[in-house]
Amino acid sequence: xxxxxxxxxxxxxxxxxxxxxxxxxxxxxxxxxxxxxxxxxxxxxxxxxxxxxxxxxxxxxxxxxx
Amino acid sequence: xxxxxxxxxxxxxxxxxxxxxxxxxxxxxxxxxxxxxxxxxxxxxxxxxxxxxxxxxxxxxxxxxxxxxxxxxxxxxxxxxxxxxxxxxxxxxxxxxxxxxxxxxxxxxxxxxxxxxxxxxxxxxxxxxxxxxxxxxxxxxxxxxxxxxxxxxxxx
Numbered sequence: 064x065x066x067x068x069x070x071x072x073x074x075x076x077x078x079x080x081x082x083x084x085x086x087x088x089x090x091x092x093x094x095x096x097x098x099x100x101x102x103x104x105x106x107x108x109x110x111x112x113x114x115x116x117x118x119x120x121x122x123x124x125x126x127x128x129x
Numbered sequence: 130x131x132x133x134x135x136x137x138x139x140x141x142x143x144x145x146x147x148x149x150x151x152x153x154x155x156x157x158x159x160x161x162x163x164x165x166x167x168x169x170x171x172x173x174x175x176x177x178x179x180x181x182x183x184x185x186x187x188x189x190x191x192x193x194x195x196x197x198x199x200x201x202x203x204x205x206x207x208x209x210x211x212x213x214x215x216x217x218x219x220x221x222x223x224x225x226x227x228x229x230x231x232x233x234x235x236x237x238x239x240x241x242x243x244x245x246x247x248x249x250x251x252x253x254x255x256x257x258x259x260x261x262x263x264x265x266x267x268x269x270x271x272x273x274x275x276x277x278x279x280x281x282x283x284x285x
């Protein structure tokens with residue numbers, strides 16, 4: 064009963080999501096050549112890491128990463 | 130298959146590539162964003178990434194936001210209509226005009242309905258909560274237009 068309530072509680076889910084993200088390990092991360100912003104969204108989609116991205120305005124330049 | 134076309138694709142951009150073994154989640158933004166124009170932080174189970182000179186509109190404090198059984202388009206529209214966010218967008222000379230281009234199957238995140246009720250929360254944190262409620266991958270905000278007068282905002 065308590066376990067079911069905990070599972071349904073948005074607060075519990077939020078706490079669980081926070082802990083999960085901070086502790087989470089990824090085996091291998093491989094991002095293909097891409098723009099930085101597309102690399103970020105690709106990472107979020109492929110590895111299911113929730114990301115909020117405020118992108119530089121269209122046409123702005125970003126710095127390459129090695 | 131691409132179903133969303135970002136306006137950033139229209140601008141000149143340099144390219145990145147990344148390969149990491151046995152990485153922690155935090156290592157990825159650290160590596161990706163080093164020497165870039167962006168910084169990041171983790172907040173409420175979401176990694177928020179923004180330019181150093183960011184859109185202040187994300188820091189806008191919304192006193193009350195309540196939606197029930199809403200689709201993301203309706204929820205984002207309602208967020209943009211809150212008095213606080215509406216004023217912040219007007220102050221920044223911005224209008225939300227999201228660019229959608231659906232070339233394949235409609236992603237679930239567009240069809241899911243969700244409820245959310247928060248008080249005294251920033252726009253950024255509301256978007257984070259929407260993202261988690263929808264179990265989406267990311268939310269995305271970007272200014273565009275000849276005078277950067279428009280912004281695209283969606284959850285994917």
